[in-house]
Amino acid sequence: MTRGVRMVMLxxxxxxxxxxxxxxxxxxxxxxxxxxxxxxxxxxxxxDLGLKAAELMxxxxxxxxxxxxxxxxxxxxxxxxxxxxxxxxxxxxTVDQADALAKITSSRPLDAVIxxxxxxxxxxxxxAGRRVCGDCAANYSVDKPPRYGWVCDNCGxxxxxxxxxxxxxxxxxxxxxxxxxxxxxxxxxxxxxLEVVDGYGATDEVTERLLTAxxxxxx
Ligand code: ADP
Numbered sequence: 001m002t003r004g005v006r007m008v009m010l011x012x013x014x015x016x017x018x019x020x021x022x023x024x025x026x027x028x029x030x031x032x033x034x035x036x037x038x039x040x041x042x043x044x045x046x047x048d049l050g051l052k053a054a055e056l057m058x059x060x061x062x063x064x065x066x067x068x069x070x071x072x073x074x075x076x077x078x079x080x081x082x083x084x085x086x087x088x089x090x091x092x093x094t095v096d097q098a099d100a101l102a103k104i105t106s107s108r109p110l111d112a113v114i115x116x117x118x119x120x121x122x123x124x125x126x127x128a129g130r131r132v133c134g135d136c137a138a139n140y141s142v143d144k145p146p147r148y149g150w151v152c153d154n155c156g157x158x159x160x161x162x163x164x165x166x167x168x169x170x171x172x173x174x175x176x177x178x179x180x181x182x183x184x185x186x187x188x189x190x191x192x193x194l195e196v197v198d199g200y201g202a203t204d205e206v207t208e209r210l211l212t213a214x215x216x217x218x219x
Contacts, residue, residue: 003028005085005111006111007024009088010185012123014127015123017116030081030087033091035071058163062180068091092184110193130165133158197213
């Protein structure tokens with residue numbers, strides 16, 4: 001079996017992180033850990049975390065660092081991630097989260113951090129047309145809908161517009177990305193971990209570029 005990988009995927013909302021992370025996680029046989037998906041599951045299940053996070057998420061605001069760090073630390077402590085690795089999507093999003101991640105992973109450091117690069121003007125268009133499965137989080141768009149109605153091809157769930165894909169919440173999330181998350185690109189570059197990958201082109205092409213960049217880092 002192919003060797004696993006420990007990596008972080010950075011990139012603007014709508015850059016294609018979710019779609020590509022699912023493909024990469026199948027290729028390297030490691031879990032795709034999306035903090036956004038974990039929080040949405042908590043909201044659906046009505047857990048304490050979900051109750052705390054729901055309002056912030058709907059407004060496109062970040063959940064506090066200490067909450068997020070706790071969730072990720074616990075997830076990275078499980079057998080599947082310690083044995084084969086993981087693809088982190090949506091974390092870290094602030095320098096404090098990146099600092100905490102460096103501590104959490106000190107005994108098993110990251111292989112790579114990818115910046116999936118797509119310009120702001122492009123992601124604005126993509127987010128407006130984005131639709132997702134409410135059950136398995138598969139991504140679709142008004143241009144690429146599921147085969148039958150708005151029923152998920154993978155799991156039969158309802159495909160809907162995300163609650164935070166409204167113009168106001170999109171604006172808030174992109175502003176937070178520029179001010180809080182984009183600085184991590186330089187932060188990881190200084191630490192010799194960063195690979196910038198062009199996020200334009202067909203989904204398969206982007207996957208190929210990602211595999212090439214990641215494999216270089218693993219060898
Ligand atoms: P997007 O990247 O499109 O905003 P995500 O699915 O990654 O979407 O995250 C959705 C929401 O979940 C964020 O807007 C934020 O409220 C919360 N969230 C997810 N990850 C984090 C994180 N690492 N730190 C703080 N908030 C987070």
